[in-house]
Amino acid sequence: DAKTTQPNSMESNEEEPVHLPCNHSTISGTDYIHWYRQLPSQGPEYVIHGLTSNVNNRMASLAIAEDRKSSTLILHRATLRDAAVYYCILAYPGGGADGLTFGKGTHLIIQP
């Protein structure tokens, strides 16, 4: 699996937007970009995924660079419940055949 690079931690204030970056310079043409998050003592939770175009869902937005070597997860209005470790993962198409390779992720801290 191609490797992703994320900052170890980020801090933001409640009700403000949060931009979580991910670098994946060795991404292959068939890799989808996935984001999962893990709250303390829970299993990971799917957030969003995309291939080439920017994506929006009720949880977040995913902005993908034109060359696909980086992406940004956008939480439009962070709440305390968004405090979690966010993982950026490359997989084809969703890891249903081979599982997912988790990096260290970004620990998002939300200040009230």
Place this chain on the structure above:
Amino acid sequence: GAVVSQHPSRVICKSGTSVKIECRSLDFQATTMFWYRQFPKQSLMLMATSNEGSKATYEQGVEKDKFLINHASLTLSTLTVTSAHPEDSSFYICSASVGVWGTEAFFGQGTRLTVV
């Protein structure tokens, strides 16, 4: 979305005993399930791929005789930690997708195993 349920959520066992963890897909069939292990302050590590009706595939360094996996039906996979030792204490998590081409993995809530 689809739901994956794990049981128990927490278990404490004595060293040398065996512990079974169940992973169920509640509203979909899963021919393939995955088992991960997560040590404190570390990321998830894939342990094995559980295939319905056939033998599991283990990642390098994972002892297949210690971590027994059974996937007897399309909705149930079990992980048995045999002869558990304190170093096996960890957070065990299962996942499944709706078909191998599913674009989203669904994770169980995890099982915290403590071996004393």
